[in-house]
Amino acid sequence: MSEFKGLERSCNKDVFTLKQKNMLEQVSNDYPSLLNHFRRAYRGVSRKSAIQAKCIECCWGDKKAIRECTSEGCPLWKNRPYQRVRTQPPPHGGEQLGKLHI
Ligand code: SF4
Numbered sequence: 001m002s003e004f005k006g007l008e009r010s011c012n013k014d015v016f017t018l019k020q021k022n023m024l025e026q027v028s029n030d031y032p033s034l035l036n037h038f039r040r041a042y043r044g045v046s047r048k049s050a051i052q053a054k055c056i057e058c059c060w061g062d063k064k065a066i067r068e069c070t071s072e073g074c075p076l077w078k079n080r081p082y083q084r085v086r087t088q089p090p091p092h093g094g095e096q097l098g099k100l101h102i
Helices: 002-012 018-030 032-043 047-059 063-067
Strands: 084-086 097-098
Touching: 018 032, 032 047, 047 063
Parallel strands: none
Antiparallel strands: 084 097
16 A cells, blocks of 8 residues: 555656756746746646746846847747736726737
């Protein structure tokens, strides 16, 4: 019975490589609020998080730098995060999103 419990725990436990663990530690120290993007990317459960994590790594957490990225040759450029900025809500109370780069 206890062996089964151990197996359950090992199945639910994240398994990261040494390089991934090092990156998680660095992100945890510098940008803890962005850590989950890396965890989801390393688990392979979210392509969106993988793109976000790559851009975060590229600009080391600087969202403005990602938004204003000019590396149009980068395969991720069109899909990079933080391109939309919040603008003033319209008079009817809804949320309006504006695109910074078109
Ligand atoms: S889109 Fe820009 S910020 Fe994202 S990985 Fe490419 S070069 Fe870096």
